[in-house]
Amino acid sequence: MITRIASMVLRLCAVAALTLGILFWTGHADNLHNIHMTVGMLLVLALWVIAFARMKTPGGVGALIAALTVGVLLALVGMTQEQVLPGANHWVIQVVHLGLALVAIGIGEMLARRGAKAVRFAKQAA
Secondary structure (H helix, E strand, O other), X not given: OHHHHHHHHHHHHHHHHHHHHHHHHXXXXXXXHHHHHHHHHHHXXXXXXXXXXXXXXXXXHHXXXXXXXXXXXXXXXXXXXXXXXXXXXXXXXXXXXXXXHHHHHHHHXXXXXXXXXXXXXXXXXX
């Protein structure tokens, strides 16, 4: 149940963060950075909840390590990107941030799907 809720939070935060990110990238909604950062932190927390919940599934420890690593990197890049590569090359750090976000979302979705399969399998075996 907790994984299902975290998965929904992850998806909602992903849509919100990506939408706000696109608005920032196109020069709109600059006053919503704090909301974007809050939503991004919620996304990372949801990812970690899913990863910890799936730790005991096959490959779960490796997935947990990947989720923790990507989450930390995503948060660090997100919080410091204004200072990294200012000027004409700033788009590079924005692309890195977007890539990390997509990887985080992908890991969260993969782990949530893996968990749903494990639950179905357990019900069939019982």
